[in-house]
Amino acid sequence: MWWNGKFWGELKQKQANLNTNVFISGLRGSSFAFLVNDLFQNTSSNFFIVCNDKEKAAYILNDLQALLPEKHIHYFPESYKVPYKEEKTSNASVQERAETLSQLSKENYSGIVVTYAAALAEKVASKTSLSKNTLVIKKGDKLSIDFIQEFLLSYDFELCDFVAEPGQYAIRGGIVDVYSFAHELPYRIELFGNDVDAIKTFDPATQLSNHNYDFVTIIPDIQSNQVIEVRQSIFDYISEDTFMCFDDVLFSKDTIDKLYEKTEKAFSNLSGTVEHLPPHELYITGDEFISFIKPFHLIEYGVNKHIASQEVAFNQSNQPQFNKNFDMLINDLKANKAKGYKNYLTTDNTKQAERLHTIFNDLLSKEHRTADGLIEHVNINIHEGFIDHDLKVACYTDHQIFERYHRFHLKETKYKTAESLTLKEILSLNPGDFVTHIDHGIGRFGGLVKINANGKEQEAVKLVYKDNDFLYVSIHSLHRISKYTGKEGNVPRIDKIGSTTWSTLKQKTKKNVKEVAYDLIKLYAKRKAQPGHRYPLDNYLQHELEASFIYEDTPDQIKVTAEVKRDMEKPHPMDRLVCGDVGFGKTEIAIRAAFKAVCDSKQVAILVPTTILAYQHYKTFKERLKDLPCNISYINRFRSAKEVKEIIAQTTEGKIDILIGTHKIVGKDIKFKDLGLLIIDEEQKFGVGIKDKLKTFKTTVDTLTLTATPIPRTLQFSLMGARDLSVISTPPANRYPVQTELISFSEEAIRDAISYELSRGGQVYFVHNKVQSIQEVAGIIQRLVPEARVAVGHGQMDGDKLEDVMLSFIEGEFDILVATTIIESGLDISNANTIIINDSQNFGLSDLHQMRGRVGRSNKKAFCYLLTPPFVSLTTEARKRLTAIVEFSDLGSGFQIAMRDLDIRGAGNLLGGEQSGFINDMGFDTYMKILNEAIEELKQEDWYKEVVNEGEGASADKSVFSRQFVKDTVVDTDLQLLIPDTYVSNLTERLLLYRELDNISKEDDLALFQSKLRDRFGPLPIEVSELINVVRMRWAAMKLGFEKITLKNNKMISYFLSKQDSDYYNSPMFKAVLSYAQKTPKQTALKEQNSKLWLTIENIKSVDEAIVVFEKIDSMIVKPAEI
Secondary structure, eight states: OTTTTHHHHHHHHTTOOTTSOEEEEOOOTTHHHHHHHHHHHHHOOOEEEEESSHHHHHHHHHHHHHHSOGGGEEEEOOOOOOTTOSSOOOHHHHHHHHHHHHHHTSTTOOOEEEEEHHHHSBOEEOHHHHHHTOEEEETTOBOOHHHHHHHHHHTTOEEOSSOOSTTEEEEETTEEEEOOTTSSSOEEEEEETTEEEEEEEEETTTTEEEEEESEEEEOOOTTSTTTOSSEEOGGGGSOTTOEEEESOHHHHHHHHHHHHHHHHHHHHTOOSSOOOOOHHHHBOOHHHHHHHHTTSEEEEOSSOOSSOSEEEEOOEEEOOOOTTOHHHHHHHHHHHHHTTOEEEEEOSOHHHHHHHHHHHHHHHGGGTOOSTTTOEEEOOOOSOOEEETTTTEEEEEHHHHTTOOOOOOOGGGGOOHHHHHHHHHHHSOOTTOEEEETTTEEEEEEEEEEEEETTEEEEEEEEEOGGGOEEEEETTSGGGEEEOOOSTTOOOOOOOTTOSHHHHHHHHHHHHHHHHHHHHHHHHHHHHHSOOOOOOOOOHHHHHHHHTOSSOOOHHHHHHHHHHHHHHTSSSOOEEEEEEOTTSSHHHHHHHHHHHHHHTTOEEEEEOSSHHHHHHHHHHHHHHTTTSSOOEEEEOTTSOHHHHHHHHHHHHHTOOSEEEESGGGGSTTOOOSSEEEEEEOSGGGSOHHHHHHHHHHHSSSEEEEEESSOOOHHHHHHTTTTOEEEEEOSOOTTOOOOEEEEEEOOHHHHHHHHHHHHHTTOEEEEEOOOGGGHHHHHHHHHHHSTTSOEEEEOTTSOHHHHHHHHHHHHTTSOSEEEEOGGGGTTOOOTTEEEEEETTGGGSOHHHHHHHHTTSOOSSSOOEEEEEESOGGGSOHHHHHHHHHHHHOOSTTHHHHHTTHHHHHHHHHHHHOTTHHHHHHHHOHHHHHHHHHHHHHHHHHSHHHHHHSOHHHHSOOOOSTTSSOSOSOOEEEEOSOOSOOTTTOOOHHHHHHHHHHHHTOOSHHHHHHHHHHHHHHHOSOOHHHHHHHHHHHHHHHHHHHTEEEEEEETTEEEEEEOSOTTOGGGGSHHHHHHHHHHHHOTTTEEEEEETTEEEEEEEOOOSHHHHHHHHHHHHHTOOOOOOO
8 A cells, every 4th residue: 555664764764763752743634543554564563552532542443443454453441330330331341351451461462452541540450360260272172061161150151041242151062152251252162072173253143153263262251350369550461562652641641540539539438348449459540650651662642742752743734624615625636736746535435435536527527637647546444634745645534525424433332132132032922922823813822832743742832812722833833823012001802712703803904905005006006107207317416415424324325315316217206205213314315315306406395294393404404405506495383474475485486496394385375386306204293184185296296205103014015016115224333322221210310410411511301291390390400400501391382482492402502401202203413412201111112212312313422311210110011111122222223122013003104094903903913914915815906917017016026935826834743843952942042943944935044044053053953854844845835735734644645725716726736736646546645525625645754755745746847838
């Protein structure tokens, strides 16, 4: 790369003597990282970089990771332990500290450690106690499982079924999973007898292994008192030839002193009988710090010189600010080139580089030249650009050109594991849960039980129905049952086996679904036939807007933006619905679509449900489009009559390009000169009246609808023919999960939470949903935090007053907003990063999720405190809800759970209100299955094929289930087919595996399932291989048209389709079965009784033999000649 050796050469030229303490001045932007990169490669020394704070450390860390292989770079964070409080550690930090210490303690260590002052203050385990407490296991070692278990138990490792976080281990047969504190992923050690056969790391979320290793180092929690007999400072780990680099030595000393004082204070306030170590054994003092760094070579690179004896001055300047003015940027690049400077653009986002290149070429086209030779793209991501006048290099970053916020990436966002496991728990079945069987209705889940079939052991699921009737469901039919999910708190009616109530309900639901789908599909087809406006392809202004987006586009955002544009470029009107969670970037997609319309001289109307949202959208659009030729205005009830009149006039004349407003903008007063696009935000909040009005409005205008209520995936596929749907389900990169805590109402906790947020310059939401007592609550808060500016907002306030309060809060004039749930609908303030919700037990999951989505919209760590009365007094429902919201603190995973009740509402919304009654009667998942069946039946009808063009409507699903007469085959067998307890001992996990296996519909997925089992639990026992083959047998039977297969007493009976007038009996499949029966008369018999037809085949002792027979029949099918 161009920079390699350049800075080293410059240092030599300036005659820097690195054997003394050096002060390097004049460094700008990210050039320090380039300098360290050169020094590291040319001096063969190690580097220890101490920044002033975590943020600076994170940026330098990321810069170095961009320049050097990651194995050389280590990060040493603080453990976030509050002195003398046990629980406040972030596991990710403890782990990263251990990992770095483990690396530093190696004799041949070569690398760079990045840290910051606060992280140095805490003492660590001494080198001897670290090596004494480390277990190294190598491939080929002789080890017994008992020895490993003894070691782990002696260091408080916790035995569990599945390893999810550091300090846990699991044993399954000859496999030991262990999560060491010194590696970011857990290890899987496979033993063959007493020999270590393989060592792998695995992903705790999927439990699947990914890399092989020759040896593994297991380190216990090095912060725990049990491991540490003697504590030292981290400087004892650092070799003497290491270069110590400081941002500011005195600042570091002050920080360490302050932490020490804080610890002393906490120590003096301790009470109780537990013995604690005194502060001097846990932390170092500022003076000790100064004495520790004396033996090392120091490099000071900040603004102030404190210790260094020699100064080396670099001649650099910062990347200029261009305020997104590209002409100015191009002139600057030309000027640099004329002076003999080389221009470089750094970004690791190739799409962004292409956009910039397009903009440059567009602007240079009038000079009949291109950007080639003017600027060169370098594929690295650094924090800040710089110009080095001696090296004649200008290095510019894309995010500074576009004034985009540049995020740093630290490892702590990787720990999603515990969540994925809890997710599993919530979706898994527990005894007593309500379940729905598609043929028998709603019952209670009675657990997984062992049953005896002709002397062979099998497992089945027990369901309990009305009057204590039992139904045993074979593990081959688990896809026919699903967990009941209705509206929260709604207890379903349990069905009686054999009664007609359930089948009547099923038929009724199907009929209804068909009617709704019929209308939707007809309406859609009508729109498709309408002529609309065809927009041209993107121009350079559009590229400029998209490149200046301050965050990175998520893959989903890129996909949805492309879909929306593709629709706009088609000749018929667009009607697309975009679903995405709170804060997933729907508004940005709307801005891009709106600007595309404006570029083609069309007007855009944006319809929003609330006044505040109108103003917020106005601000957002104005901010994003401020440097582009676009006129934006808004109307809501706070605009005076005179202003409204003026805006209406300008809209009619076509002077306003984008008009944002509440339902007024679709009223009869407003006439657009040339409306090209209608954007509807938060569609779920509008009433039926407005929706009907919109239907007439929408027939020829492109429409883009945004909603935060997710439409269930399954529904999406079934209604593919009815509406264009886009789903954004990936959360924005590096948004911190909101730290959610459940606390009993206490003034002290509230004061601490608010004071912390205000101390870092942020704002706080306090949600109290009772208008009558909201003023008293505001008074309490004012008393607790007298210096704070408190505002109150609720829906019963006068409109003007409420807007004033909200706007003042948005503008930062208040620190705390005490409000009702009015904040749920879309206030977007990146400076508010703490939300306190009073009486949180009274809210539903989705409300809590929506409200929590109001914070954590920037790079700062956000907090959500749920205040409740004492936990004992809560209902079990409320307790479940609150624990779920605490566990799913991450964006995206909350999407899957907190949205269960929204799923139900969403389905009701999409299909019309009357549907939600059916959903509650049968449970959401079963409703979806029935809906899919109904849609499948519809697709067979002639009108459907006419209305929906097969090219667009035809599903691309190539699974076994498409194009066949039998949609499901029931398997009944007396073979011993099960997952033995000795193979998978955890009952819940066994049930999950049975359900997963039973729902597989493609051969690739089945092979993947097999390899997953082998990876997690070891070689497959014979009965498990047979069990997996049952699925293949079922597919083969379905293809041949068998509704039921009985495999008992070495005999297989296959029952044909019961519908006698089916086309099946004229199909090549049926003919193949007949010709097989004719060819094997000794083994095969075809029988009919009571209008039922079946095929009996003798001497079938296993599932494999059954599959062989089916394959023979399949090979006899005469395929119609290729058309």
